[in-house]
Amino acid sequence: MTLDAWGDFKVDDYEHVFKEFGLSKFNYYDLTEHYLFKRKIIIAERDFDKIAKAIKNKTKFLQMTGIASSGDLHFGHKLNVDFFLLFKKLGAKSKFCISDIDAYISRDDKKMSSLEQSKENAVKNIADLIALGISPKDIYVQSNKEKEYYTFSYEISKKITRNMFEAIYGHVDLGKVGAVFLQLADILHVQLPFMFGKAPTITGIGLDQDPHARLTRDVSRKVNYDLITPSFFYFQHQSGLKEGKKMSKSEPDTAIFLNDTEKDVKKKINKSFTGGRDTVEEQKQKGGNPDICKVYEMFKFHQPDNNFLETTHDECKKGKLLCGECKQNCIKFLNEFLAQHKKKYEKALPLAKKIVNE
DSSP, X not given: OOOOTXXXXXXOOHHHHHHHHTOEEOOOGGGOOOHHHHTTOEEEEESTHHHHHHHHHTOOOEEEXXXXXXXOOBHHXXXXXXXXXXXXXXXXXXXXXXXXXXXXHTSOTTTOOOHHHHHHHHHXXXXXXXXXXXXXXXXXXXXXXXXXXHHHHHHHHTTOOHHHHHHHHXXXXXXXXXXXXXXXXXXXXXXXXXXXOSOOEEEEEOGGGHHHHHHHHHHHTTSSSOOOOOEEEEEOOOBOSSTTBBOBTTBGGGOOBTTOOHHHHHHHHHTSOOOOOSSHHHHHHHOOOGGGOHHHHHHHXXXXXXXXXXXXXXXXXXXXXXXXXXXXXXXXXXXHHHHHHHHHHHXXXXXXXXXXXO
């Protein structure tokens, strides 16, 4: 079995993936009272014990994550940002990468025709990240990195054979090969002397990104540097608004984007898949199923009020809350959030341009 790190399909069979790739179930929910932990959105880990000890003992640990600048950001990306901000609050020295080179070389020309297009996306992505609360000092752009970073990526490339790559990814696409060299450099280079220095490192990813994690951990033991093998945690991918899909830049109707209009949000939420019954009468009698509902899932991943979430879940199951009312609550929640986000975005845009063009 291979996982497609560049695909759009959502992983549903967690137990099979755990067994197939040797992941450990996540059992560190007592680290913080934050809602992302209380709701058990983290589902698996590799070598997380080192990070848990660092958090409890208040010792040095690092965090590195990022996004490819292949399009506009949506609420699935916001989840990654929320985890980044949480682990920084827990003490991590942190860096957030905008992978503009990766986005260009790993996509075909129809999706990404030039590096300049990727850099234009990077400006918008950085403005979104700053608006979401990430410090500009924590953000870097791949194409603007120091020469030590690129030297390191070439050294990484010497440790990966064709057979290794094909065994993990199922193919040898040259653009994606190059992108992987940089992704590994991103995760590992934060331990180099010119960055933060040697320390336990954590990166949060979806299960479909596990091929990158396995190769990163393997290569970290082979390069001629004194590194601690990086740790990873795996969070549930927020489902797309369509059944069986995850939120995707390439399929706009599956996602709520951070630049969506009020009209966009209303249309997408009203058309989204729910756990409602066929008729209002039946739902009042038997109740709905919030656990398969995309609207409820939006609240689960992004509404920080635990009381609101519990009430929504319980009233749906009892048939007291109907889908129409729940959708209206979600539309209101999202549009209020996006209205504030857009103000912060416009304010951050000049700084984002400076970061990309420096």
